Amino acid sequence: MSLLSSRLSVSEKKSGGEDVHDKTALSSPTIGRLQYVAEAGGNDAPSTYQMATGAPVEEHSPLGYNVGPVTIIFLNISMMIGAGIYSTRESVQSLLYWVLGGVISLSSAAVYLEFTSYFPSRSEAEVVYLEQAFPYPRFLIPTTYAMQKVIMSFSSSNCIVLSNYLFATAGRTGPNWQIKGVALAGYTVVFLAVCFHTKYSYYLSNVIGVVKMMTLTFVAIAGLVVLGGHTRVLNPQANFANAFEGAVTPYGATIALYRITYSYGGWSNAFNVTNEIKNPVAQIKRSGTISIVTVTVLYVLANIAYVAAVGKETLAHSGTIAATQFFTAVFGESRAVEGLNLLIALSSFGNLLAAMLGSARVLRECGRQGVLPWTRFWVSTKPFKTPLGPYLVDWGLTVIVILALSAGDAFNFVADLAFYPTAAFSTMAAVGVYLVRWRRRKANLPKPQFQAWHIVIVFNILVHVYLLVMPWYPPAGGKADVSFWYGTYIATGLAILAACGAYYGVWVHLAPRWRGYELRQQAVDFGDGAQASRVVKVLAADVAEWDATHGPGR
Numbered sequence: 001m002s003l004l005s006s007r008l009s010v011s012e013k014k015s016g017g018e019d020v021h022d023k024t025a026l027s028s029p030t031i032g033r034l035q036y037v038a039e040a041g042g043n044d045a046p047s048t049y050q051m052a053t054g055a056p057v058e059e060h061s062p063l064g065y066n067v068g069p070v071t072i073i074f075l076n077i078s079m080m081i082g083a084g085i086y087s088t089r090e091s092v093q094s095l096l097y098w099v100l101g102g103v104i105s106l107s108s109a110a111v112y113l114e115f116t117s118y119f120p121s122r123s124e125a126e127v128v129y130l131e132q133a134f135p136y137p138r139f140l141i142p143t144t145y146a147m148q149k150v151i152m153s154f155s156s157s158n159c160i161v162l163s164n165y166l167f168a169t170a171g172r173t174g175p176n177w178q179i180k181g182v183a184l185a186g187y188t189v190v191f192l193a194v195c196f197h198t199k200y201s202y203y204l205s206n207v208i209g210v211v212k213m214m215t216l217t218f219v220a221i222a223g224l225v226v227l228g229g230h231t232r233v234l235n236p237q238a239n240f241a242n243a244f245e246g247a248v249t250p251y252g253a254t255i256a257l258y259r260i261t262y263s264y265g266g267w268s269n270a271f272n273v274t275n276e277i278k279n280p281v282a283q284i285k286r287s288g289t290i291s292i293v294t295v296t297v298l299y300v301l302a303n304i305a306y307v308a309a310v311g312k313e314t315l316a317h318s319g320t321i322a323a324t325q326f327f328t329a330v331f332g333e334s335r336a337v338e339g340l341n342l343l344i345a346l347s348s349f350g351n352l353l354a355a356m357l358g359s360a361r362v363l364r365e366c367g368r369q370g371v372l373p374w375t376r377f378w379v380s381t382k383p384f385k386t387p388l389g390p391y392l393v394d395w396g397l398t399v400i401v402i403l404a405l406s407a408g409d410a411f412n413f414v415a416d417l418a419f420y421p422t423a424a425f426s427t428m429a430a431v432g433v434y435l436v437r438w439r440r441r442k443a444n445l446p447k448p449q450f451q452a453w454h455i456v457i458v459f460n461i462l463v464h465v466y467l468l469v470m471p472w473y474p475p476a477g478g479k480a481d482v483s484f485w486y487g488t489y490i491a492t493g494l495a496i497l498a499a500c501g502a503y504y505g506v507w508v509h510l511a512p513r514w515r516g517y518e519l520r521q522q523a524v525d526f527g528d529g530a531q532a533s534r535v536v537k538v539l540a541a542d543v544a545e546w547d548a549t550h551g552p553g554r
Contacts, residue, residue: 041121074209079266082351104294133432223305
């Protein structure tokens with residue numbers, strides 16, 4: 001079977017300035033109904049095979065190629081170092097979890113890097129990986145994932161942290177409505193910062209990333225000075241006495257791991273911009289590993305600093321301003337504390353900036369699959385060569401969530417809610433590696449540039465299965481970290497997935513049956529370099545002709 005195949009396109013001009021390309025291949029490896037096509041982007045990655053049912057590779061990224069080694073490092077660091085580490089309320093026991101969080105992140109990155117080796121010119125991590133690992137039932141996983149990502153596209157918890165630290169800079173705490181107002185204003189500034197220029201958005205993210213890494217490094221070094229007894233903190237070693245006293249409940253352990261995994265969540269941000277990186281596999285392997293290891297070391301040292309200066313009891317009731325209490329304990333009520341709080345507010349701002357850059361790519365790739373309505377809205381980069389549509393959705397949903405939830409419950413609930421569906425899809429992605437390997441071996445396709453160890457993949461699967469199962473274990477006395485039922489975020493996460501599945505059932509099965517049509521894919525070029533698949537309705541009487549004249553992506 002020849003491995004020299006390509007995806008050819010026959011186009012015709014449609015009204016509205018769109019070029020419609022029908023996917024047709026001269027020769028392509030096939031496994032049953034699945035057919036592969038060889039495609040290459042403009043990011044110097046080799047031509048690789050993907051299933052023809054996936055969104056087409058963009059021959060030249062409409063977002064440019066502005067992501068180099070430094071930007072990869074700081075895209076990850078800026079998204080990791082944000083609300084979590086400055087809002088921790090865990091004891092010294094959690095140091096083990098912070099180390100474990102780094103190990104989990106490295107294992108997940110290895111899984112993602114193998115997928116990137118298969119699809120090096122497709123941006124956005126799990127969108128592509130799940131699309132290629134689970135092609136059947138047709139449209140099910142891409143639709144469910146895309147709808148879930150749209151619904152969960154908000155950054156309200158980090159906005160609240162930003163607001164709290166800005167108030168701490170002013171030496172006071174604000175009422176709920178003021179906290180929300182400042183949070184909304186801060187996120188609007190982030191939105192405006194990314195809308196108008198992709199390259200300068202990355203530059204700004206890099207600059208703030210340097211500042212936030214230096215800030216956390218300062219916290220870590222200050223903690224070591226505290227331990228040495230050279231500050232106003234008396235007997236700092238005493239806070240480590242009986243460090244592991246008290247039983248660790250299953251619920252408490254699970255929530256601690258949730259919080260810490262949430263704090264490491266930015267490890268995957270560079271995978272969101274793969275098609276904007278030249279030679280992406282080698283670059284992400286090196287720079288991505290540097291970012292995870294660096295952050296892991298800083299996280300552990302920062303938590304040692306918190307416990308040494310603040311103490312376990314005070315830290316447990318610190319809310320979302322643990323770092324403020326650390327600064328106050330070390331430096332007293334001084335102007336220096338206000339300045340340091342401002343640095344952490346800037347760190348939170350950088351986290352929001354990096355998160356929006358990555359999240360927009362996620363939504364854009366979901367739109368490129370054709371499973372969301374209004375494909376042009378999600379995919380087009382006009383007028384500023386930025387993904388303006390996804391930016392608008394991200395900003396709008398964040399505003400709604402901030403206004404809907406109280407500032408106190410918002411951080412904990414949203415952090416937990418976002419993670420449950422994510423754990424489900426991460427489990428599927430890790431399992432999907434084996435499915436992709438198996439199919440590619442059957443199709444006699446070449447081995448990837450990078451392949452994860454079996455023990456790493458199995459470990460990753462087990463961790464995410466744990467995170468799916470253990471949250472059902474009730475806390476002692478039924479009390480959780482929010483003012484309502486402890487399982488609300490689990491039920492809400494499952495309800496979101498169920499709603500996405502229901503949408504899929506109506507859109508793909510019931511509506512076509514009722515109205516007498518079938519769904520087919522059609523590749524679309526929007527003229528600005530943006531390319532996508534569009535799902536179109538073909539009348540039942542025309543299906544045979546369509547399938548006979550269209551290519552493997554039908």
